[in-house]
Amino acid sequence: MAQDRDWRTEFMLSHTRLFDVVPDEPERSFGYPRCEAGWRDILDRLCFRIQSALKENEKFEFVRIKEKFGVLRIDWNGELSDETATSIHEAVNLATARSACTCDLCGAEGRLYSDDGWLATSCSEHAAGEAVAVRSGFENVRVMRRRPGSPDMYQARYDRETDSLIEVSSPSPDPEQ
Secondary structure, rough: OOOOOOHHHHHHHHOOOOOOOOOOHHHHOOOEEEEOOHHHHHHHHHHHHHHHHHHOOOOOEEEEEEEEEEEEEEEHHHHHHHHHHHHHHHHHHHHHHHOOOOOOOOOOOOOOEEOEEEEEOOOOOOOOOEEEEOOOOOEEEEEOOOOOOOOOEEEEEEEOOEEEEEOOOOOOOOOOO
């Protein structure tokens, strides 16, 4: 039975090159977003970046979009050049980092909270539980992979103003430094 379209269905239908939507049961489609509406702008930006990176004969499909441990988790498949795969990987890293400081309910600036072991990124208005402590100077810093499947890792801070990642040095092992 067809159901009323929600933001997730509208979102997928607005990016048809990236989703294969199951008629009458869009929630059964690969990539159906299992997150709240506060992250829709993040997902729209991600899709525009992916569409810009794709070349004419390349194929891309989201496998899974969900919230896990308070941030977006995005899995995808594609028949892509190495250059395009790297661009998409960077776009996914950016979306993940942005989700880590964006309220999943309203899209405002947020932070990670723990409510009896359940993690969520929320603004102060929607927060439940206690804010998760972050070492001073490492707010909005994420550990990421440089290329798909690469063991080369780096740390980057998400800058909301420029919607970009800025590589940062590893923290000193001595908390006093």
